[in-house]
Amino acid sequence: MILVIAEQKDGRLNRASWEAVAAAQVLAGGRMPVKVAVMGSGIAAVATELAQAAVAEVLTVEADALGSYTPDAFVQAAAAVIAAQAPQYVLLAHTYQTRDFVPTLAARLDRALVTDVIAIRDAAGQTAFARPMFQGKLVADVVPQGPTPHLVTIQIGAFRADAVQKGQAPIAAASVTVDATVIRQRPEPPFQEAKQAVDLSQAERIVAVGRGIKSQENVAVAEQLAQAFGAELAASRPICDNGWLPMERQIGSSGQTVAPKLYVAVGISGAIQHLVGMKGARTIVAINKDAEAPIFEIADYGIVGDLFEIAPALISELKK
Numbered sequence: 153m154i155l156v157i158a159e160q161k162d163g164r165l166n167r168a169s170w171e172a173v174a175a176a177q178v179l180a181g182g183r184m185p186v187k188v189a190v191m192g193s194g195i196a197a198v199a200t201e202l203a204q205a206a207v208a209e210v211l212t213v214e215a216d217a218l219g220s221y222t223p224d225a226f227v228q229a230a231a232a233v234i235a236a237q238a239p240q241y242v243l244l245a246h247t248y249q250t251r252d253f254v255p256t257l258a259a260r261l262d263r264a265l266v267t268d269v270i271a272i273r274d275a276a277g278q279t280a281f282a283r284p285m286f287q288g289k290l291v292a293d294v295v296p297q298g299p300t301p302h303l304v305t306i307q308i309g310a311f312r313a314d315a316v317q318k319g320q321a322p323i324a325a326a327s328v329t330v331d332a333t334v335i336r337q338r339p340e341p342p343f344q345e346a347k348q349a350v351d352l353s354q355a356e357r358i359v360a361v362g363r364g365i366k367s368q369e370n371v372a373v374a375e376q377l378a379q380a381f382g383a384e385l386a387a388s389r390p391i392c393d394n395g396w397l398p399m400e401r402q403i404g405s406s407g408q409t410v411a412p413k414l415y416v417a418v419g420i421s422g423a424i425q426h427l428v429g430m431k432g433a434r435t436i437v438a439i440n441k442d443a444e445a446p447i448f449e450i451a452d453y454g455i456v457g458d459l460f461e462i463a464p465a466l467i468s469e470l471k472k
């Protein structure tokens with residue numbers, strides 16, 4: 153059996169959890185049942201949403217102590233569900249929260265953990281999990297060793313949420329008690345900045361601007377293009393390093409990993425450190441004056457030309 157641990161915040165499902173369900177269905181290949189667990193408090197609606205997948209069961213892990221995320225409570229609850237369910241694999245989306253508590257969970261269980269997985273392959277009869285290494289320069293096929301369950305986290309954008317096989321799953325409450333006295337962290341209210349911060353991983357459309365924009369004043373051109381597309385504005389690293397846009401809008405290996413439906417790269421060359429953050433986008437449009445720019449290798453639509461001519465033309469067309 154494969155157990156997916158879905159992620160929710162304030163009763164809202166993280167879209168990346170659907171991608172983990174899609175990955176679990178691929179891994180199961182119809183030979184193994186898939187179950188989905190969701191932890192928190194006030195998660196009935198999230199469970200109902202997850203029950204629309206073709207899975208064997210949705211397990212709700214409800215406890216007051218899981219209301220606000222803390223690694224201690226989540227490790228404890230996840231370990232209890234895993235012990236009760238005895239899955240062969242545990243899959244999670246590779247979110248910030250997963251990165252925070254799953255290494256501890258794997259250590260607590262003394263089981264193998266493969267992170268940031270982009271594909272599931274057959275390696276001479278064994279199941280291998282492909283993951284990028286060395287900033288995406290290599291992709292390694294990793295076969296986890298040792299007793300099960302093997303823990304696997306799925307890179308955002310590697311599997312498609314809309315590929316989830318739909319169905320109708322029963323919902324059951326997992327009987328897990330969380331001992332609140334062992335929780336060492338005291339969650340504080342999210343700080344103001346985090347509230348306003350954009351979560352680009354959830355954006356459906358992104359316009360990203362690179363060094364081709366040349367100066368801070370010109371960033372407005374990209375901003376207008378983003379507005380015309382109804383898109384979030386993002387950037388390559390030099391733009392954020394220069395302080396032309398805040399760090400939270402950086403895409404790439406040292407920024408955010410995104411998987412929007414549409415990604416428009418404006419004046420971005422397509423360095424590997426940028427590509428690893430956005431190559432999961434469904435449709436990639438690149439605007440670059442250099443026809444040899446590496447971004448065109450992964451673009452679905454390429455526009456070779458001066459962005460200062462093309463962006464205004466696109467804006468006026470979109471406004472029509």
Ligand SMILES: Cc1cc2nc3c(=O)[nH]c(=O)nc-3n(C[C@H](O)[C@H](O)[C@H](O)COP(=O)(O)OP(=O)(O)OC[C@H]3O[C@@H](n4cnc5c(N)ncnc54)[C@H](O)[C@@H]3O)c2cc1C
Nearest residue numbers: 362363364388389404405406407419420421426441442459
């Ligand atoms: C450890 C490490 C981590 C990194 N992490 C990240 C990361 O997270 N994200 C990231 O983005 N980078 C990252 N980088 C940097 C990365 O290697 C590249 O340097 C960076 O992505 C380049 O940004 P760029 O494409 O905007 O700029 P450039 O490579 O300078 O490309 C600018 C492009 O604009 C085009 N252009 C110029 N003028 C015009 C015009 N008028 N019209 C149209 N096109 C034009 C040019 O042809 C060129 O292709 C990292 C590097 C290292 C070493």
